[in-house]
Amino acid sequence: MTIETIKQTSALVVAVSGRMDAVTAPEYEKKINELLDSGEVSYVVDFGQLEYISSAGLRALLSTTRRIKDKQGCILLANIVGNVKEVFEMSGFGSIFPVHATVDEALKMLPG
Amino acid sequence: MIRIEHLSKNFGNLSVLRDISAEIEKGEVISIIGPSGSGKSTFLRCVNLLDRPTSGKISINGVNILDRHTDVARVRQKMNMVFQAFNLFTHLTVLENLTLAPVKLLGRSRQEAERKGHDLLRLIGLGEKSMSYPDELSGGQKQRVAIARCLAMEPEIILFDEPTSALDPTMVSEVLSVIRRLAKEGLTMLIVTHEMDFARDVSTRVFYLDEGTIYEQGTPGEIFDNPCKEKTKAFIRxxxxxxxxxxxxxxxxxxxxxxxxxxxxxxxxxxxxxxxxxxxxxxxxxxxxxxxxxxxxxxxxxxxxxxxxxxxxxxxxxxxxxxxxxxxxxxxxxxxxxxxxxxxxxxxxxxxxxxxxxxxxxx
Structure with a gap:
């Protein structure tokens, strides 16, 4: 799994690529926790290059989202396609998280 | 008609067939299926005495063909074999391929053998090829001639050793349709084949060979739709x-x-x-x-x-x-x-x- 971040006016865009599974999900949690500790509270997570996600990845998403909300922050998910989209649908995550078609669309939802 | 008891065949230390017993009635069509190296062809070659069994007994119509005094050539006249590689005489015409053995071994007159040869060639759809040489035929045509040559000896039993394995896929069906026709006419046949749909259609019984033995046998419905043993299931699927x-x-x-x-x-x-x-x-x-x-x-x-x-x-x-x-x-x-x-x-x-x-x- 690779995580890249790009600072935008309204949020930090976190682009996750590769696999988000039982082995790599803790890396995602660690990265978001570090960013939260540095003061970032608004996130758009770009899953366009994510090839695989398991329940371990989904649990990491849930726990980091709780921490972000605890800090009155927000997180939007974008670009969920292919196998990852299917896993979101079969786990019911699609209805829990607001999912946006593109990163730009998600950024527009946030106050500039 | 064919009774096989405790048949075993070793090649040196390698045990290829182990304690096979089976009975085949007149008019039965037995398909022999199984993975490569399971002993299918060796089984057929032992039945025809092309390979001498290491132990066991094979009887045809009550005659023990492994008896030292049995006339093997006579046994082979009753039980002819069609090979994967056709084995036609390339220097003889198609008709000569069909008439040679009946004249030499059955003592038929040339005229009688030729008349029968023409009939058989018409039966397999190659009536016009009687004067052709094998090299002028396609693979499927060669195999049909090989089957006709086998029939010319008026056998009671025909053994087929992977009769379509050497053929281009487009030619498989023409050979299988000839074998299907022979099955309908009530010839006793043992067929080693990898053509599962054909084996299902044509057989009265199917032997699944594995581990050098008849691992499972049954009707085509039993073997193909509802196999009992794990290796049979794995092979069929x-x-x-x-x-x-x-x-x-x-x-x-x-x-x-x-x-x-x-x-x-x-x-x-x-x-x-x-x-x-x-x-x-x-x-x-x-x-x-x-x-x-x-x-x-x-x-x-x-x-x-x-x-x-x-x-x-x-x-x-x-x-x-x-x-x-x-x-x-x-x-x-x-x-x-x-x-x-x-x-x-x-x-x-x-x-x-x-x-x-x-x-x-x-x-």
């Missing part, structure tokens, strides 16, 4: 398997994924199925990891090249629980994903192992 053992909850997921990916690549498992299988394995193993008594776990992935069906079998120690019955918020997501990936599941307890069988949906 063209099943490929991958085995892995995980010793503890600290197993290497990526090493396991690499094995699964390599297995899927080798057997051309569709990409969507590969993804679903990988996801299923991870999710189920995460549930097993909740209990340390679950290890070691033996994992088997079965893939049917025939149906595309993927099965995942997990065998764990007898004290381990069914992971799909775990309760609690921590497991809900994984269970939900697993539930969506499966078309069926079975959990069975046995004395030594608990077995969880998971059948993936076929996308």
């Amino acid at each position: 063209r099943q490929q398997s991958l085995y892995q053992r995980l010793f503890s909850a600290d197993f290497d997921l990526y090493s396991l994924n690499a094995e699964v990916e390599s297995f899927c690549s080798r057997h051309l498992v569709p990409l969507k199925s590969r993804h679903d299988l990988t996801l299923l394995i991870e999710e189920v193993l995460q549930l097993y990891c909740a209990s340390s008594s679950s290890f070691p776990i033996d994992i088997t992935v079965n893939y049917s090249e025939k149906t595309g069906q993927l099965e995942l079998l997990l065998e764990s120690p007898p004290g381990s629980a069914n992971p799909l019955e775990l309760q609690g918020e921590d497991y809900a997501l994984g269970l939900s994903i697993i539930g969506n990936l499966l078309q069926d599941r079975k959990f069975t307890h046995s004395e030594n192992r608990n077995i969880l069988k998971l059948y993936l949906k076929n996308p």
